[in-house]
Amino acid sequence: MSETAHEIASQPARWRQAVTRAGAESMTLPQPGERVAIVGCGTSWFIGQAYAALREASGHGPTDAFAASEAPTGRSYDRWVALSRSGTTTEVARLLEALPRDAVSVAITAVPGTPISDAAGLSVLLEFADETSVVQTRFATTALALLRAHLGEDLTGPIADAEVALAEPLPADVTAFDHFVFLGHGWSVGLANEAALKMREAAQAHTESYPAMEYRHGPVSLAGPSTLVWIFETGDPAVAADVRTTGATVIEATMDPMAVLVQAQRAAVAVAEARGLDPDHPKHLTRSVVLS
Secondary structure, eight states: OOHHHHHHHTHHHHHHHHHHHHHTTTTOOOTTTOOOOEEEEHHHHHHHHHHHHHHHHTTSSOEEEEEEEEEEOOOSSEEEEOOOOOSOOHHHHHHHHOOTTTTTEEESSSSSSHHHHSSSSEEEOOOOGOSSSSSOHHHHHHHHHHHHHHTTTHHHHHHHHHHHHHHSOSSSSSOOOOOEEEEOOOTOOOOOOHHHHHHHHHHEEEEEEGGOOOOOOGGGGGGGTTEEEEEEESSSSSSHHHHTTTTEEEOOOOOOOHHHHHHHHHHHHHHHHHTTTOOTTTOEEEEESSOO
């Protein structure tokens, strides 16, 4: 078993730990009514997208998600939340350093004593979710579990779904396809984006992601018999039927979207191994992007 697969399998246990940690960090994380910006790079940005949509939908306050390099530092927020597994990502550290001196900032990382945790005024350490793999899986979902629990969600169901997602066979023979599309709706758009990133990183596969309702506005023209379209959620059941007319195979998820992401992570490893690739050492990637 690859180290990436081992870390994927450990996620339900880490999510349980995150629920406990959320209670201990209740005053550090965003408070109801605050205007919040959440920032990160790559996987962390996509997890931020999911959290931002969840927080706004639950009535906790306006929430924006930005790639750290594109965040508008001149815009006023009550709290900035920075996600970074390593705590060393240059764009995130630079952003925190550029914030006004009176800005409230929180770093969520897996490693203490890093440039990002030092630059933030507050920090939440998820050391139990750290990873050795380059491809990020369990830290990202554990951070989202922490944030969901802080919003007051009961994660009993999502954790049970994740255990099923790990125990059961994948819903399709993913090695039979060379084109993958992930679709989401609401907060699961961010998770669809993250699923696509995993497939690109680990398996070097042709992969796309979209809000489900947007897929018919052009991108569906690329679908065909070699395409797998994996729908996390959709605002219109007709999306799946319309996609099937292209000859593509469609998976319509029924579990919590975070558990569906676990399936997609497994799928990325399966495709990588079928192609003779090492998911622990993806091409051109490192654990953290540190710029000189």
